[in-house]
Amino acid sequence: MVLAAVVAAIGAVTPAASAAPAPRAACPEQPGVLRCLTTYTPGAARALGPAGWGGDDLASAYGLPASAGSDTVVGISIAFDAPNLEADLAAYRAQYGLPPCTTANGCFRKVNQQGAAAPVPEANFGWTLESTLDVSMVSAACPSCRILVVEGNSPGFADLAETADTAVRLGAKVVSNSYGARENGAALAYASHYRHPGVTVVASSGDTGFTAASYPAVLASTIAVGGTSLARDPDSPRGWAERAWTYGGSGCSAYIAKPKWQRDAHCGKRTVADVSAAAEDIAIHYADAGGWLPVNGTSASAPFIAGLIGRSGHAGAIGPADVYAKAGSFTDVTAGHNDPAGAGKKCGGDYLCVAGPGYDAPTGVGVPNGLAGF
Known part of the structure; x- marks a missing residue:
């Protein structure tokens, strides 16, 4: 009896x-x-x-062309230093048969927020993970693009605003921002740093589901990128299926006026997001964590979209309004929701947190179908 009790306790x-x-x-x-x-x-x-969806999976899911495309400079605005970033990028690109992108061949460049090679900011595990994801997703979307990483001294609003400005000053035609904060007056004071004539600005919509709109994605000058969950579907012509990612950000701004190119009915101001792409179970190589690591986040979908814009050769000429004008060139996502609390209850089943035909806030006008939307 005593032995049975011990076994039961261990099992419990x-x-x-x-x-x-x-x-x-x-x-x-x-x-x-x-x-x-x-x-x-x-x-x-x-x-x-x-482990997770790799560069070849993303190319297949989104019908990317075989040709390499443009050598557009894609800027990555980020905080802190990523000491092993070039090596992790090399491992990712080698795994998926992408051409080398190095400092030596002029494809890769990493600078501080003033645009100099040194001194670099301090390192930070989480932000280094983010940097690694960013450069990997740009690579998957645009193997021919050049990558410029600008590292801020901190994740403060002023420092990251300066990184965006520096990326533009050093030649980036599209700038990806895989970070966010709840929109507020203090954040919006830096809005001008995400608005540059002749440059396309892209930002992640957030990772906490339907909630207050995320800055800088909420800015009218920014293409806000939501997230989806990707799955193979051998029964569909595409071979893939997508649904809104449960944690992908969406929201209705409390501050930003409704842009004339956005016509959804239940948000009187700027609605986030505009477009979307895979944000769940994404494979990257991050040596600091032990090797290949699956990650999640709209920090994957935003740089992927930035890379596609770079690959299109139209970076700088594409803005949020153009995405809506070309809505028919995207694949509509009609399933899923981004209400972690339960199946769209948070927004009353409305398009603000539930995917459906046409525009919805979690996935925007849809996901890429090749480069047609850009």
């Missing part, structure tokens, strides 16, 4: 003891600063090969 505690760790925000939310929009599971990295 074993599931809890062996439960997989929960996903963790790479950059926990802190007051007064922006945060990167990526989550990962501690201990999930592996050395022997990718």
